[in-house]
Amino acid sequence: MKVDIGGLVLKNPVMTASGTFGYGEEYSSYVDLARLGAVVVKGLSLKPRRGNPPPRIMETPSGMLNAVGLENVGIHSFIETKLPFLRNYDVAVIVNILGETIGEYAALASIADAAAGIHAIEVNISCPNVAKGGIIFGADPDQVLNVTRAVRKATRLPVIMKLSPNVTDITVIARAAEEGGADAISLINTLRGMSIDIHTRTPHLCTVTGGLSGPAVKPVALRMVWEVVNAVSIPVIGIGGIMEASDALEFLIAGATAVQVGTAHYRNPRAALDVCEGIERYCVKNGIPDIRDLIGTLAAGGACRV
């Protein structure tokens, strides 16, 4: 079940998605963290962030909208108070970072680099409201190139660039990340969406719009992962609406080297582990000795009845 993400060898290809699994501790009484491929923690900024006012979440058909607003304890407090707990487990720890400027991203990366017990850095470039106007950082290939370069220079750890799906052509962004020196790419972050209460004629979220996640986004995520796999030569991590093993298998067949399980944890705190066990069963049943023999085996055009 082992996979290699830019030099980081994971015991299996199933990780937890940032922001959906807290700092690991919250779920540790429901699942043995050591059995996961990696734990990706909540997005961390240089200073603690307060997050958005409630209401922050709303259920939508087969998914949910969230506007948590990247509330987090800040990277220093994370290293002091949350990381020691994770070091007790034999599991790869990936920190997810978000900055408001390129300088902040670089600073975050070097702080993470200096802390013991962090195995890789995932860079969230889908954060809105960053330097220079309201555009999403990750929507501009030049910015993506610059952020990736800056983070690359600041650390020896594997760098995973996490892409936003809210762009016109994801492959352009992915290539920029590869060119900047990323070791891997993960996608997708949430899709922007909204929902309205027709009785009060107000939005359901305080911020009006929020990020959509859950099974509703899976077909979009899968399509984007497949496009990126075909556009770059670095490993790709598939994220978006993975609820069970069959969903994860689709991503692996499409060419993802690993997957992350997110919103599914809210329905089932054991979701990542269940996905992992399901992949194992599938491999045994189909005589696949090494998970790598499955990755990227999509027979394109195979469905056409010519």
Next chain:
Amino acid sequence: MKSIDCAAVVSIREVVEGHYLLTLHVPRRYLRALPGQFVMLRIHERSVPFLGRPFSIHRVYTRGKHTLMEILFRAAGAGTVACAQLKKGDTVVLTGPLGSGFHVPGRCTDMVLVAGGMGVAPLMFLAEHGAMRPRKRRRVIHCYFGARTASHLYRLARLKTLCTEVKVATDDGSLGYRGTVTDLFLMDLPQFNPNRTALFVCGPDMMFRSMALIMRGSNLSCQVSIEERMACGIGACLGCAVEDEHGIYKRVCKDGPVFDITELHW
């Protein structure tokens, strides 16, 4: 390791139009659940509700070898409407008990419960705990229960057996005081000794706000059990934020759902 449990529906009964009493067969450990704690519940193998819904534990008891738990709920939106369609023998998925319970200070001799509508769900559990204490250590339980109309004063008879005294208020005056339950309580407020009395409140948002105002002029200790939309229920998603008095966000599911009323920003 904590488990996520499948629980069978033992019965479901519509107590008043749109309001249901759900009885579930739960693992034994639920006997240790504290009043004020809640569960996350969703329907097994159904995609609606997609996320579990939080429900206060209304009652836990044993019948023969079985441990049973009751939930009292109102069909409000899509999720609870789906729950209302549960049938005997159906299975639900439960995580819990979750969150902090009410804390009854040792020195307190009088408990005052102020319940609005569905807010009676956790408070009746608290009253039951109080009534189960050995006679010599039993506290006086004063209950103020308000609802829109008399038929919405759920399980009033049972409440009367658990409490020393129950006073009711209805918006339409169909039973008891005509007006809000907070106004009814306010009239009695001076009779309670702050050193010996603890106040427990659960109800709609409006009610918390009026209680917060009343409490500003009083030094009674007052705990509230509040609601916010939830996804994980265990402190990980940060979806259930509520602002505290210092402007810091607390998680209702993990830091609450029971808070001291003065701890929060109203």
